[in-house]
Amino acid sequence: MFYTLTANPAVDMTVTCPPLIPNENIRSVTSSYTPNGKGLDVSYALKKFGVDSVALGFFAGFTGKYIVEETMNMGCLCRPVWIDGITRINSYFNDGENEYGILNAGAPLTPEGERELYKILDTTGDLECLIISGSLPPKASRYFLDEVIDHAQDRGCDVILDISSDKLKTLAAKKPLLIKPNHHEMKAIFGVPVNTDDEVRVAMKMAHDIGVQNVLLTRGSRGDAYFSNGEDIWYAKREFNINLVSSVCAGDCTLAAFILKWYHNRENVEEALKLALATGANVAESVGLGDFGRVDEYSRRIAVRKLERK
Numbered sequence: 001m002f003y004t005l006t007a008n009p010a011v012d013m014t015v016t017c018p019p020l021i022p023n024e025n026i027r028s029v030t031s032s033y034t035p036n037g038k039g040l041d042v043s044y045a046l047k048k049f050g051v052d053s054v055a056l057g058f059f060a061g062f063t064g065k066y067i068v069e070e071t072m073n074m075g076c077l078c079r080p081v082w083i084d085g086i087t088r089i090n091s092y093f094n095d096g097e098n099e100y101g102i103l104n105a106g107a108p109l110t111p112e113g114e115r116e117l118y119k120i121l122d123t124t125g126d127l128e129c130l131i132i133s134g135s136l137p138p139k140a141s142r143y144f145l146d147e148v149i150d151h152a153q154d155r156g157c158d159v160i161l162d163i164s165s166d167k168l169k170t171l172a173a174k175k176p177l178l179i180k181p182n183h184h185e186m187k188a189i190f191g192v193p194v195n196t197d198d199e200v201r202v203a204m205k206m207a208h209d210i211g212v213q214n215v216l217l218t219r220g221s222r223g224d225a226y227f228s229n230g231e232d233i234w235y236a237k238r239e240f241n242i243n244l245v246s247s248v249c250a251g252d253c254t255l256a257a258f259i260l261k262w263y264h265n266r267e268n269v270e271e272a273l274k275l276a277l278a279t280g281a282n283v284a285e286s287v288g289l290g291d292f293g294r295v296d297e298y299s300r301r302i303a304v305r306k307l308e309r310k
């Protein structure tokens with residue numbers, strides 16, 4: 001069974017509005033409030049593909065209650081750890097020209113909360129693959145992620161990381177099965193750009209050298225991605241334009257789709273990349289995750305090639 005961990009979930013408030021004007025109030029055109037957080041998004045996307053997972057995370061207050069209820073309403077399994085405070089609300093604005101995001105800190109984590117999570121990881125019956133996504137809440141202990149990975153790996157569980165913290169560099173030594181940085185994160189973590197095939201080769205090698213088994217590198221609005229398994233590197237690109245509404249959950253759904261096709265069939269890189277980019281593109285065309293209505297059609301319009309070995 002797939003498990004996702006969202007240590008710092010959020011209600012996303014997504015607003016479309018006329019251009020923002022300093023020191024003036026403007027009225028929004030549309031607004032919506034959706035249960036989110038990177039790991040939860042992975043669980044929701046898997047569910048849309050008909051695959052169950054268990055969503056783990058720390059939840060607090062009325063917003064936490066809303067997320068857990070909505071998660072269950074979607075038919076997703078969820079094992080919340082309740083903490084004090086209020087789960088954050090993140091705000092995203094699209095003024096027709098640009099996207100803006102304001103991300104809040106989240107409810108502070110407690111040692112008791114952390115221990116409760118470790119207990120779930122130690123005792124749950126079917127822990128096969130844990131996808132750890134997103135930021136950490138305030139007051140998370142210094143070695144929280146190290147501990148989470150240790151508890152999971154002690155159970156023989158694979159670990160996938162989608163975190164932007166520079167902790168990723170040290171966590172790589174624990175040999176995660178897969179990491180999913182975007183181009184900004186890859187540059188921040190390894191200090192090298194990833195604009196060309198050759199630059200990507202260098203960055204991928206750096207990731208593998210420090211312990212990462214597989215890397216899915218996404219490049220946001222460019223609509224392309226690279227995947228490296230340590231032996232070969234594939235490049236995938238969408239061959240169509242999208243009608244951008246909100247790119248906010250696109251990366252999480254890209255990851256979910258990739259895992260879905262690749263986790264149980266590691267040879268299936270090409271198909272996995274096609275579904276991943278198609279899903280990300282379709283999600284960016286709606287608020288939240290959308291209905292995945294064009295994923296099949298888009299999958300047929302993703303070009304994939306293997307890079308020459310050097």
Ligand SMILES: O=P(O)(O)OC[C@@]1(O)O[C@H](CO)[C@@H](O)[C@@H]1O
Pocket residue numbers: 008010011012036037038041090103133134135136248249250251252
């Ligand atoms: O602060 P984090 O955890 O890095 O990111 C949180 C977040 O931006 O990630 C999701 C999109 O990926 C949003 O639903 C959510 O608001």
